[in-house]
Amino acid sequence: MARYTRLTEPIALITLNNPPVNALSSAVRSGIVDSVSQALKDDQVKAVVFCGENRMFSGGADIKEFSGSMSGPPLVRMIHSIEASEKLMVAAIEGVALGGGLELALGCHYRVANTKARLGLPEVTLGFLPGAGGTQRLPRLTGITAALELITTGRQISAQEALQLGIVDQVTEGNAVQAAMELALSVIGQPLNPRRLSLRPPVWSADVDSVCEVALARVKQHSRGAMAPVACVQAVRAAAMLPYSKGMEKERQLMDTLFRSSQARALQYAFFAQRNAGKWSLPNGARWNNTKARDVQRVGVIGLGTMGRGIAVSLVKAGLSVVALESDAKQLESGKKAVTAMLQRDAQRRGVGSPLHLLTFALSFHQLKDVDLVIEAVFEDMNLKKRVFSDLCKVLRAGTLICTNTSGLNVDELAKVTDRQHLVVGMHFFAPAHVMKLLEVVYGSRSSPEAVAVAMALGKRIQKVCVAVGNCPGFVGNRMLKLYMDQSLYLLEEGATPEQVDQALEEFGFAMGIFKVADLSGLDVGWRVRKASGLIGPDIDPVNPSRWRLGQRYCPLPDMLCQQGRFGQKTGRGWYLYNSPGSKEAKPDPEILNFLEDYRLKYGITPQRISSQEVIERCAFSLANEGFRILEDGIAAGPEDIDVIYLFGYGWPRHRGGPMFYASQVGLSVVLEKMEHYHRIHPDVPSLEPSRLLRRLVAEGSPPIQQWRNHIKNLHSQL
Numbered sequence: 056m057a058r059y060t061r062l063t064e065p066i067a068l069i070t071l072n073n074p075p076v077n078a079l080s081s082a083v084r085s086g087i088v089d090s091v092s093q094a095l096k097d098d099q100v101k102a103v104v105f106c107g108e109n110r111m112f113s114g115g116a117d118i119k120e121f122s123g124s125m126s127g128p129p130l131v132r133m134i135h136s137i138e139a140s141e142k143l144m145v146a147a148i149e150g151v152a153l154g155g156g157l158e159l160a161l162g163c164h165y166r167v168a169n170t171k172a173r174l175g176l177p178e179v180t181l182g183f184l185p186g187a188g189g190t191q192r193l194p195r196l197t198g199i200t201a202a203l204e205l206i207t208t209g210r211q212i213s214a215q216e217a218l219q220l221g222i223v224d225q226v227t228e229g230n231a232v233q234a235a236m237e238l239a240l241s242v243i244g245q246p247l248n249p250r251r252l253s254l255r256p257p258v259w260s261a262d263v264d265s266v267c268e269v270a271l272a273r274v275k276q277h278s279r280g281a282m283a284p285v286a287c288v289q290a291v292r293a294a295a296m297l298p299y300s301k302g303m304e305k306e307r308q309l310m311d312t313l314f315r316s317s318q319a320r321a322l323q324y325a326f327f328a329q330r331n332a333g334k335w336s337l338p339n340g341a342r343w344n345n346t347k348a349r350d351v352q353r354v355g356v357i358g359l360g361t362m363g364r365g366i367a368v369s370l371v372k373a374g375l376s377v378v379a380l381e382s383d384a385k386q387l388e389s390g391k392k393a394v395t396a397m398l399q400r401d402a403q404r405r406g407v408g409s410p411l412h413l414l415t416f417a418l419s420f421h422q423l424k425d426v427d428l429v430i431e432a433v434f435e436d437m438n439l440k441k442r443v444f445s446d447l448c449k450v451l452r453a454g455t456l457i458c459t460n461t462s463g464l465n466v467d468e469l470a471k472v473t474d475r476q477h478l479v480v481g482m483h484f485f486a487p488a489h490v491m492k493l494l495e496v497v498y499g500s501r502s503s504p505e506a507v508a509v510a511m512a513l514g515k516r517i518q519k520v521c522v523a524v525g526n527c528p529g530f531v532g533n534r535m536l537k538l539y540m541d542q543s544l545y546l547l548e549e550g551a552t553p554e555q556v557d558q559a560l561e562e563f564g565f566a567m568g569i570f571k572v573a574d575l576s577g578l579d580v581g582w583r584v585r586k587a588s589g590l591i592g593p594d595i596d597p598v599n600p601s602r603w604r605l606g607q608r609y610c611p612l613p614d615m616l617c618q619q620g621r622f623g624q625k626t627g628r629g630w631y632l633y634n635s636p637g638s639k640e641a642k643p644d645p646e647i648l649n650f651l652e653d654y655r656l657k658y659g660i661t662p663q664r665i666s667s668q669e670v671i672e673r674c675a676f677s678l679a680n681e682g683f684r685i686l687e688d689g690i691a692a693g694p695e696d697i698d699v700i701y702l703f704g705y706g707w708p709r710h711r712g713g714p715m716f717y718a719s720q721v722g723l724s725v726v727l728e729k730m731e732h733y734h735r736i737h738p739d740v741p742s743l744e745p746s747r748l749l750r751r752l753v754a755e756g757s758p759p760i761q762q763w764r765n766h767i768k769n770l771h772s773q774l
């Protein structure tokens with residue numbers, strides 16, 4: 056797990072060997088300790104160079120070990136003895152040096168990095184801090200401002216930036232091991248104390264307090280309720296105020312609290328859930344590792360509205376050539392302007408050349424004849440989409456995939472109008488599509504495994520987090536969202552205000568409450584969908600709209616707002632009031648409070664006091680309850696996929712893992728009891744009835760989330 060090589064020069068090479076990322080598992084740490092002791096015993100060895108197998112230094116501590124009982128040499132002690140060693144220690148960084156990997160390098164006396172290497176301390180993203188001396192050594196190298204930024208965000212930096220910050224001593228375009236050996240030979244014999252970061256005094260300066268205050272305010276604003284970023288600031292502050300040994304004590308105390316916290320468990324679960332999502336499977340047994348995706352180079356995007364623009368930008372940024380099609384010249388022109396500007400801005404920001412040569416704009420379907428795959432992003436209307444699909448079949452080559460960016464329409468129904476049902480899949484992007492990371496890849500009953508593989512691979516290439524899901528109304532994300540939205544509306548009917556509901560959700564950790572999100576997206580969008588689906592029609596009394604539709608409770612509040620022209624931010628009025636149309640600052644609107652009071656009076660509803668706890672329980676548990684139904688229906692391959700969808704598409708707070716993980720942490724029997732309670736009070740809301748799977752899991756002793764798969768009949772995933 057760590058290979059010791061005695062070179063002809065007076066140098067020993069220690070190669071970390073634990074593919075794919077050379078994580079510092081217990082075996083690797085033992086290997087390092089043994090190898091270092093071998094080097095120290097060999098009088099001929101004057102210097103040691105550390106490197107990683109396959110030109111990958113190290114992805115840090117082995118995250119899988121954190122859930123068990125940790126054994127093997129502790130990282131802190133190991134790094135300390137490397138730093139204290141009387142022989143010269145040099146890190147040769149290629150690939151990545153992250154977390155404990157970078158902390159190991161910081162324990163070395165010199166660091167050399169290849170130009171392509173990336174370095175960082177991402178522990179905060181896993182719910183803790185760089186607990187192997189990283190919070191104390193890094194500030195002693197870079198000063199506290201840079202250290203605070205790197206440690207509280209977990210941002211990865213390039214070798215060049217690391218050089219500027221003083222984190223590495225040398226950057227090479229060639230082989231970092233070779234360069235490290237040359238450096239070692241040139242400094243052997245020089246005093247090592249000045250190179251031992253732990254011997255440097257605290258990095259105090261007069262503005263430490265104000266710098267830390269600013270950092271604290273920033274992290275509190277960015278990561279609502281997450282503990283780790285706050286602890287990171289406290290640890291770095293200790294590096295500024297205290298001698299190394301005291302600073303290390305502070306680091307350890309903070310680490311002890313964070314390491315076994317529920318937030319750390321949630322964040323580590325999210326790390327693996329995200330990676331598992333790429334390991335898709337279909338009910339017929341096809342999977343990520345037994346299905347080949349063919350290459351895609353040219354993509355057609357149909358429709359240059361908000362979604363089409365974002366999709367085109369994502370594709371071009373990833374180096375794909377794109378033919379972007381609109382139905383009339385005016386729309387094409389405005390789409391062209393917007394996409395061009397977005398791409399130019401992005402290229403400018405990243406300091407790269409403009410990729411506009413990859414983009415062609417078209418008005419005729421014939422210009423799509425050579426593309427490998429088409430993504431349709433026209434208006435959400437089944438008949439319109441069907442027309443587009445059948446027109447496409449007249450011009451596309453036989454093997455070209457047709458993908459739809461529908462957010463919930465039936466993919467099978469669309470596929471039926473084509474001559475290639477096996478090549479039709481959903482690619483459900485989230486707005487804005489060039490920013491949001493999530494992509495639901497929706498397989499229909501006839502979609503071939505290859506088509507799914509192509510869509511998943513294309514999504515990955517454009518840097519999306521892709522989740523394969525089955526075909527049902529709303530797929531996974533929007534199917535669950537509907538119930539979350541319904542509950543929030545019912546809470547308004549029963550006595551809450553939009554700001555009360557939003558505040559509870561934001562305190563829970565959502566970046567934005569549901570009513571603010573609705574105002575941002577535009578209330579008219581859902582209004583149009585409800586009209587198209589028959590929920591709103593000429594038979595509905597606009598003044599006294601019924602609260603009962605299609606056999607269940609219905610809340611007409613959003614429709615009534617739309618009738619008043621309150622479409623959200625774009626009209627300056629929605630659930631909130633805005634200074635002007637398009638402005639972003641949401642203010643409580645007294646008119647809405649009166650409107651809600653009148654509404655309750657009109658329908659004879661006695662307002663209740665709604666607690667934040669009730670808001671969270673009804674919203675979050677409803678999401679999880681529907682998640683269980685989705686699992687039973689075989690629409691998602693496992694709870695992790697559902698959680699990934701909510702983390703990357705719906706702003707669920709990452710430190711709470713996702714709705715399914717949250718349910719598992721709260722306790723399934725508690726969730727069941729609460730759902731039974733709310734269903735008893737609201738028998739007219741069938742979705743509040745606990746799902747069969749939730750009941751079964753509780754009856755079977757509430758197994759941990761990792762074991763739910765064994766209890767679900769329809770599940771096809773065999774991760």
Ligand SMILES: CCCCCCCC/C=C\C=C\CC(=O)SCCNC(=O)CCNC(=O)[C@H](O)C(C)(C)COP(=O)(O)OP(=O)(O)OC[C@H]1O[C@@H](n2cnc3c(N)ncnc32)[C@H](O)[C@@H]1OP(=O)(O)O
Pocket residue numbers: 075076078114115116117118119125130131151153154155156177178181185186187310311314315327330331
């Ligand atoms: C009570 C108190 C006790 C306290 C004692 C504890 C003391 C601990 C002291 C110090 C702790 C140090 C903390 C750390 O070092 S935490 C780890 C920090 N590192 C990271 O967060 C890096 C995570 N990994 C990545 O960002 C990426 O994987 C990257 C390395 C950039 C490679 O990316 P990519 O090429 O895209 O590949 P994948 O992400 O798909 O990963 C490939 C597979 O490798 C697995 N993996 C990656 N990193 C780790 C890791 N650190 N540990 C274990 N496994 C890892 C990943 O899951 C993939 O696996 P699979 O192919 O099976 O899906």
